[in-house]
Amino acid sequence: MRFPQAAGRYLALGSNEMLIEQADSRSGRRKFMQAAVQHFITEEEYLTAERQQDEKHEWHLGECFAMAGSMRWHNLLSSRILAELVQHLDGKKCTPYMADLRLYIEAHRHYVYPDVMVICNEAAYLTDDMAKDAEIIVEVLSAGTESYDRGQKFLHYQFVPSLREYVLVSQDVMQVEIYRRQDGKWEYERLMRPEDVLLFETVGCTVTLEMLYCGIPLENSSLSRSIQKLKRHSL
Structure with missing residues (x-):
């Protein structure tokens, strides 16, 4: 077949x-x-x-x-998050992956490919190309998949045993949303400013929105100008 x-x-x-x-x-x-x-x-x-x-x-x-092929800005956002995680986790027990490692959500019999995920437990690997658990999952939103990533997919992700952080990254506007599992409940945080910092609490890695969205065209032009202004001041 x-x-x-x-x-x-x-x-x-x-x-x-x-x-x-x-x-x-x-x-x-x-x-x-x-x-x-x-x-x-x-x-x-x-x-x-x-x-x-x-x-x-x-x-x-x-x-x-x-799965539809990822577009330019989708790939750039995913790659920047992965790069920060790779650098931060070098030599540590947690390993980040981008889109190529399959995740099996056993409770729903659902096989998916998260844009980025972090695995910290060797027992999570079913095979060399598949895992059944993850501590962090990141999805970059697009027009065709946003409702799915926010809806059914997130509902299924909540059955991933060790999942602590679910992050949604918008690519048309500066917006990162974080769902963190605390004592069995999900807490929500939204970041929208260049100076805001995305914190992956599970592994202690940080990414500024200024760096994440640098050079990416955004629908809100004032946000784009803010990024460029901060970039010039850092030179």
């Missing part, structure tokens, strides 16, 4: 089954639905095919979702 390439439209399951690629308006994901016979992809089929191709897919209860 092979999943389709980016330009493909159909996903062959077998000699008599075919899935049709459709848009899922609720989540912004590309969704593969059964054209004739209701047939779901098993976890084993999904994992086997996923390891044989470059394109990544989420899987949830038998349904497979192709």
Whole structure:
């Protein structure tokens, strides 16, 4: 079994089954639905095919979702967060990953690829390409996935046993939202100014919004000017 390439439209399951690629308006994901016979992809089929191709897919209860390729600013934001975490965690027990390590949410039978995640426990790894636990998860929001990242995906992430911080990074405006789990409850913090500091409390790593959004075009031009002004003053 092979999943389709980016330009493909159909996903062959077998000699008599075919899935049709459709848009899922609720989540912004590309969704593969059964054209004739209701047939779901098993976890084993999904994992086997996923390891044989470059394109990544989420899987949830038998349904497979192709992940759209990340755009320029999405990649830049993810990379900057990863770079700060890599530098800060060098030589420590926690390891950051960006989008290539699969996370299995066992309680919901859901396989996902977080934009950035940090794992601190060796027991979290199921295989070299998959984990079942993480302490920090970061998602960079886009128009097509924002409702999904805020809704169903976050609900599922709450069942990741060791998750302590869930971070949502906007790419069109300067805004970072942090959900921190404290004593079984989630506390919320929103950052919107260049001088604000994103603190990953779990690992003690900090990132200023000025650095995070430097050079990224924002819808709010006054925020963009503030970044450029701070940048000039630092020269």
